Amino acid sequence: MRKLSRDEDFILRIQEISQQNIAxxxxxxxxxAGCPFAEFMDExxxxxxxxxxxxxxxxxxxxxxPWFCAACLVCETRCPRGVDIPRIMEAVRTIHLRSxxxxxxxxxxxxxxxxxxxxxxxxxxxxxxxx
Amino acid sequence: MKVTxxxxxxxxxxxxxxxxxxxxxxxxxxxxxxxxxxWYCCGTTFTLARDNKMSLIAPLRILAKVRQTxxxxxxxxxxxxxxxxxxxFIFKQDPETLKILNEHLGENYDAQAEIIHPFQFIFEHKDxxxxxxxxxxxxxxxxxxxxxxxxxxxxxxxxxxxEAPTIMEDFVHLIGARPISFPLKVECCGSYLxxxxxxxxxxxxxxxxxxARENGVxxxxxxxxxxxxxxxxxxxxxxxxxxxxxxIPVFYFSQVMAMAFGLPVEDWGLEYNKVSPKKLLEEKKIx
Numbered sequence: 001m002r003k004l005s006r007d008e009d010f011i012l013r014i015q016e017i018s019q020q021n022i023a024x025x026x027x028x029x030x031x032x033a034g035c036p037f038a039e040f041m042d043e044x045x046x047x048x049x050x051x052x053x054x055x056x057x058x059x060x061x062x063x064x065x066p067w068f069c070a071a072c073l074v075c076e077t078r079c080p081r082g083v084d085i086p087r088i089m090e091a092v093r094t095i096h097l098r099s100x101x102x103x104x105x106x107x108x109x110x111x112x113x114x115x116x117x118x119x120x121x122x123x124x125x126x127x128x129x130x131x
Numbered sequence: 132m133k134v135t136x137x138x139x140x141x142x143x144x145x146x147x148x149x150x151x152x153x154x155x156x157x158x159x160x161x162x163x164x165x166x167x168x169x170w171y172c173c174g175t176t177f178t179l180a181r182d183n184k185m186s187l188i189a190p191l192r193i194l195a196k197v198r199q200t201x202x203x204x205x206x207x208x209x210x211x212x213x214x215x216x217x218x219x220f221i222f223k224q225d226p227e228t229l230k231i232l233n234e235h236l237g238e239n240y241d242a243q244a245e246i247i248h249p250f251q252f253i254f255e256h257k258d259x260x261x262x263x264x265x266x267x268x269x270x271x272x273x274x275x276x277x278x279x280x281x282x283x284x285x286x287x288x289x290x291x292x293x294e295a296p297t298i299m300e301d302f303v304h305l306i307g308a309r310p311i312s313f314p315l316k317v318e319c320c321g322s323y324l325x326x327x328x329x330x331x332x333x334x335x336x337x338x339x340x341x342x343a344r345e346n347g348v349x350x351x352x353x354x355x356x357x358x359x360x361x362x363x364x365x366x367x368x369x370x371x372x373x374x375x376x377x378x379i380p381v382f383y384f385s386q387v388m389a390m391a392f393g394l395p396v397e398d399w400g401l402e403y404n405k406v407s408p409k410k411l412l413e414e415k416k417i418x
Contacts, residue, residue: 019181036319036338040331068331071179072319073283077293084284090179109326117326118145118360120210124176125326 006055014052017091022052024081031075031085041065045075045085048092066092067102067129090128097131104129134252136164136205137193137215140172146208146356148400152385153207153249159392160263162256167196167204173211176323177218184228190218191232195240203245205252207385209280209355213288215246220287248281248290249385250298250354253305261305265393268308270415273387274348274379275299275310276339278358279319293317302384303352306391313346315339320361336361337369340379349411350380352387359383363405380408390417 015022025046032044043051043063051059069089076084096102104126106114114122134157142150154164170193178186193215197204206212222229222242233240253260282293291298294317303310318339321332340362343351353359363381370376381404389399396418401408412418 017180017182036321036335037324037331040328040334068324068328070279070319070322070324070332071176072279072322073293074279074317074319077283077285084179087179087181094180094183104327110329113326113329116145116364118141118356120139120141120175120208120357121323121325121360123140123172124210124323124357127174127176127178128323129327 007057008055010057010060011052011055013095014088014091017094018084018087020084020087022049022088024083025049025053026081028080030078030080034074034078036072036074037068037070040068045069045089049083049085049088052088060092061096063092065089071128093128094131097129100131102129103131132161133163133165134205135167135197135200135203136207137167137170137173137197137211139170139206139208139211141208141210141356146359146383148403149207149356149359149383149385152383152389152398152400155394155398156263156385156388156392159394160256160259162259164205167193167200170196173214175214176210177214184232187218187221187228187232188236190215191222191236191238191240194219194222194244194246195236195238197244198240202243203247205247205249207249207354209278210357212246212248213280216288217284219244219246248354250302251290253302254298257305263392264307266307266391266417268306268387268391268415268417271308271387271417272311272347272349273303273308273382274313274343274346274351275303275316276343276351276353276358276362276381277317278353278355279317279322280355280357282317299352299354299384303387306388308387308391311343311346311348313343313348315342320358322357322361325361325365332361333365333369333372336365337373337376340366340369340376341373344377344379348379349415350382350408352382352384354384366406378406380404380406380411382408
């Protein structure tokens with residue numbers, strides 16, 4: 001059996017960046033049920049939060065799920081516990097980005113999109129995927 | 132009447148038709164939109180990391196200018212509206228952050244600027260806008276698509292019900308066309324995911340367009356440049372992925388207002404629409 005170790009500092013850091021209390025979530029799954037991008041996520045929002053509750057830092061940092069969050073805030077609107085889930089997803093991304101991991105590679109962006117996209121779209125993507 | 136407005140980067144570039152048609156339709160009912168002097172970018176999409184104060188600098192500078200001008204500003208772009216409203220919510224709730232930023236920037240902003248979306252403005256002056264209607268569009272069934280940035284988070288934007296909004300339907304009704312509500316009208320179009328994960332964004336847009344079609348819309352109407360880009364621009368790619376997809380024209384609300392107000396067809400900006408609405412408008416005897 002795999003030994004689980006809680007990473008308290010990591011949980012505190014996520015809570016500090018997001019200003020959310022991870023323990024508030026009671027795992028009803030409504031966030032994931034309403035998320036338009038859950039099907040693309042290896043780990044959907046409720047599971048990311050569960051990993052955080054358990055202090056499983058590696059599982060959280062390994063997950064691709066937070067990169068598919070468009071910050072559309074449907075989950076925040078529907079959470080019965082008032083947890084602002086997109087802030088937690090942003091906190092996870094922020095930890096990656098501040099350690100210069102997972103930067104958006106401009107060379108990998110579809111050339112047509114690069115040419116035609118509204119400045120808003122490109123700036124938003126650079127904002128969310130680079131630091 | 133003169134009204135201060137904040138165009139933002141998109142209305143000057145890829146969403147120029149939104150800018151032009153708002154200016155012209157508002158002028159048609161006697162409202163002159165005057166650009167906020169020396170404005171700059173709002174910083175685009177709002178940062179959710181609460182320890183990031185940098186992203187609040189641009190909104191504070193813009194709102195301080197608004198306060199020095201006449202205190203309120205019309206913001207047509209949904210992202211600018213969202214970013215400025217959310218930043219202002221922090222300035223109101225968190226005097227410590229406001230103080231730090233004011234000192235850093237040498238400003239004296241008091242968090243009292245008023246940020247108004249065109250829909251809100253239109254309903255405050257609805258008799259003027261109703262009188263502006265010169266043409267009948269009652270055969271045009273317009274799906275009202277809100278997206279995210281106008282609605283969520285409700286407590287900060289104070290715009291409409293985030294799950295069952297009606298302001299756009301009321302607007303379509305006001306200008307004499309037929310509003311259609313459909314279940315996915317508040318679902319995300321994919322937003323900036325189009326840049327890094329286009330497959331996810333295209334799927335989201337496809338679902339919305341399909342749901343709108345199933346609910347009998349002729350065309351969609353939106354106010355957000357990002358939603359317009361995702362929903363209008365990629366329908367050829369969506370058809371490649373989903374052969375059952377039938378293209379649907381997507382209008383900015385101000386384009387439809389230009390039709391209703393009887394402005395010359397050059398002012399409707401139809402050449403801007405990637406999915407051509409010409410055939411539809413001919414069928415409906417609007418063109």
